[in-house]
Amino acid sequence: MQLHLITCVGVEADLGYLPHFLAHYTAMGIAPANIHILSQASHPDHAGLDAADEIARTFDVLPALRWIAPYTSRSMWEQRRALQKDKVAPHDFVISADVDEFHEYPVPPAELCAWCSNAGYEVIQGPFIDRIAASGRLEELPPPGQSIFDTYPVQTELRHTLAGITDDINLGGSVKLMLFRGTVEPGLGGHGTLPQYRVRPHALGMHLSRFHGLEDPQMRFDLPFLVHHFKWTAGVDDRMRKRLLTPGISPAGKAYAERLLEFFDGAAEFDIDALCIRDPDKNDPADWKKSVEIWRRMARVQQLREQWWAVKNRVRKLTRVA
Template sequence: MAEIKLITCAGVEHDLALLPHFIAYYKALGIHTKNMYFILQASESDSHEMKKAQAILHQDGITAAEIWIAPYTSATMWEKRREIQLCVANKEDWVISADVDEFHEFPDKLSVFLSYCDKKEINCVQGVFIDRLTSDGSLAAIKASPPLWEQFPVQADVICTIRQVEENGWENGTVNIMACKGDLLPERGGHFPLNHGSPIKYIFGSRQLAKFNGIKAATTRFQIPLRVHHFKWNQALLQSLQKRLATAGVSTHGQSYGNLLLQHLGEDQRIQIEKMPIRKSGTLDKLPWRTQLALLKLRNDSSSLYRKILSKIR
């Protein structure tokens, strides 16, 4: 019987406060804790943070799939995630591979939505990042309560706004795989699947989301009803970022983006929220999600017809 598997990696030196929120959120989506596979990473063995992370997992009956003691690099982390996926998932299963600061919002109950994808023979579901900020953009500490949505209420577009000074290709980082079939492995970064020779059917048609018409515009991304709520922008960000940039093996793109982010944070160490596009409810949000998906596919194929239909809806 097909199941939903969750695979993640938590850097225990920086991500401890996120762990209880992450586990509770994906349990609420309907993923059983027996299908949650955590890689716990630390620079040193037997650290206080590692013991605390394991204790948090054990409260929900979860044993870490791997204890990874080494400096963090993105390349190694994604290799480990793929290895776990190959071990625990078959081709009929659905896999959600999410960082602990990534909370995937699906447009319906997860089981209902994935059944829809199965019927449509879709094997890769991509969504867009929605950066979650405090009301003033400050990098606040994550608290046990209230829910993260209340601690970080602003839905913004930080990643793209900062990266637009880079040359072509920055839009790849604006999308992420939210769910894929067990035989479809994510590439480094998790933005799109590795080309493994099998046909890939994306939720919006034949092209991956980074090639979607208008994807570079925040107004387009804000309309897509598949969202990765990104709680990266908290008190642990600066120390984590500085450490990763100083670690051998950081990618060229990671180095570039990290330096741009440090420049943006500046002396105030805050996201300049006044410079960010902010997401608010739009026309498509009022429609049933299946209608939203159909219209967005139409936009990808025929922008003029899409605009004509949208004008009538308004």
């Protein structure tokens, strides 16, 4: 059993993340030979493609597979699934992360994979923990070798704080598929699996977005598996405008980008005092395995309630027909 990391870097906008990303995951113990990068550019002569390979070499990671085409989310996930099928054996595990997503696990990932194997779990999800600068401003990414965590020390929740929850902007977009078996494939956006894999056993008992109350930041702050999200850097507003012009953008992606731009058009920085802040000293579970069991018990209770409501609704329909 091996552990692989699969990611995609758009070299035209996100290359600055790559050295921090590789430093983070190699420090977790992921073998450089098992780190698989997909480099995207619209043109084959873009200088960022060679630059990405040079960054990879400094971490002993092989040059990236190049994807030369205009970016769309759907195409990107198709490319990542193809890369997974080519590189990952069925009994292996995969960490899936965008270059602005830095996972936090309670133990080294290799140890976590062994635990999953023994327990029969094939899927781990976690929520976004948004990282922002202490100033509240959209600061530039730090240079390689300087801590990205120190540059953006504030841990909070911004997706639903800024965009709310609507028919298009739901809780599913605020959680990510973090770790999974090689026989499981991520779906669009990497928030969950493709539909045919949804019955695979989740470590937390069910898809994370189904938990009642997950819209409360404090509830998600207490989870043992987290995705630190370094989206909120200088230029995020321009990236959102570019996203709106992307062909095939989903209704959820369009609604989210529009809500964020409404905020950025009216504010130059975040009001730290108005945000719900995560405190690792208070929120990190003292016993992560006990925390998993608590979440699994909550999942069982909720599933029973959902079954009861499904039966009740069927009875109501039959009664109306009669």
